[in-house]
Amino acid sequence: MRLRFQLPFATVALPPLALAGCIRAYLIKDTTGGKHLQEAPRLNRYPASVYCGVAWFLQGSSERIDPEGGAPQPLASTLLLGPQTRPWATRNPGPVRTFGVVFQPHAFHQLTGLPISALVDGLLPAQEVLPAPWRALCDAVRHAQDDAARMALIEDMVATHWRSSDGAQAADGADGAPGTRWMRALQAHAAASGLGGSLRSLERHARAWAGQPVRRLAWLSRAESTLLQARTDSEHSGQVPRWQDVASGAGYADQSHLCRETQRVTGHSPGELARGVDTDDSYWFYRLWS
Incomplete structure (x- = not known):
């Protein structure tokens, strides 16, 4: 049985452990049911992220909001x-x-052969960018009978083509928060590819594998891990996070350093983000992802 995190209109489902070094998660949203679901938030806020993904709009549509106030992009x-x-x-x-x-x-x-640097900040038509086997998979996923069948189709493709022996799977399954595990997985991938474990060798290949410099990947990953852990600890303790302590525990120079990096990732300070997640339904993704 898959581990799931749920809101009334959205779900995160995790992949089998054997594929956790490749697939981060599945994200499902459905507001087509009764009136209470149709009144679910239509505005969706997302953070900066190191990840790639494919999304299928099985019913309805979406448009990207222009932060400069221009017309939305279908x-x-x-x-x-x-x-x-x-x-x-x-x-x-x-x-x-x-x-x-x-x-x-x-x-x-590795799965698609696409240079990730060409995808950075992209929201692209999958059928125009992906290679033929993945375009066929996209069609099959769209016409599958349910979400379980969609996951099975994706996992069959991944299990066939992903070389899990490169060490990334083991690294991502280790203890620690997802962001820091991911950086260890990238280093393991470099070492297993015969490129060594040095920062210099990792930097040379990070743009092809992950699309961004190692330094940016590191602060994105640390911010994700820190904010997830702070929310988890707050929910368990019932106490508002002490951001100075959170910053110190995560290795930031000080609270201002944490605030600057959180602003870069989410557009808000840690405190503003926490209030938004708790009170504004447009932050449903943050609520669900944590």
């Missing part, structure tokens, strides 16, 4: 998402039913 019904270097937002004009899969970027590079 998005493809099968959408390829590259790593995002800044927070972003979309809007659903009406009820939607969506299914998405989130990949570790180095694994997505």
Whole structure:
């Protein structure tokens, strides 16, 4: 049975442990049911991220919000998402039913052959970018009978083509938060590829595998891990996070350093983000992902 995290209108489902070094998670949203679901948030806020993904709009549509106030950009019904270097937002004009899969970027590079650097900040029509076997998979996923069948199709493709022996699987399954595990997985992937474990060798290949410099990957990953852990600890203790202590425990120079990096990833300070997650339904992704 898959581990799931649920809201009334959205679900995160985790892959089998054997594929956790490749597939980060599945994300499902459905607001097409009764009136209470149709009134679910149509504005969707997302953080900057190291991950790649594919999203299927099975019913309804979505458009990207222009942060400068321009006209919204309609998005493809099968959408390829590259790593995002800044927070972003979309809007659903009406009820939607969506299914998405989130990949570790180095694994997505291996599976598709695409240079991840060409996908950074992209929200692209999947059928125009992916290689033929993946376009066929996209069609099969769209027409599958249910979400369980969609996951099975993706996992069959991944199990056939992903070389899990490169050490990334073991690294990602180790103890620690997802962001820091991911950086260890990338280093293991470099070492297993005969490139050595040095920062210099990792930097040379990080742009192809992950689309971004190692330094940016590191602060994105640390911010994700820190914010997830802070929210988890707050929920368990019932106490508002002490951000100075959170910053110290995560290795930031001080609270201001944590605030600057959180602003780069989410558009908000840690305190502002926590209040938004607790009170504003447009932050449902943050609520669910944590």
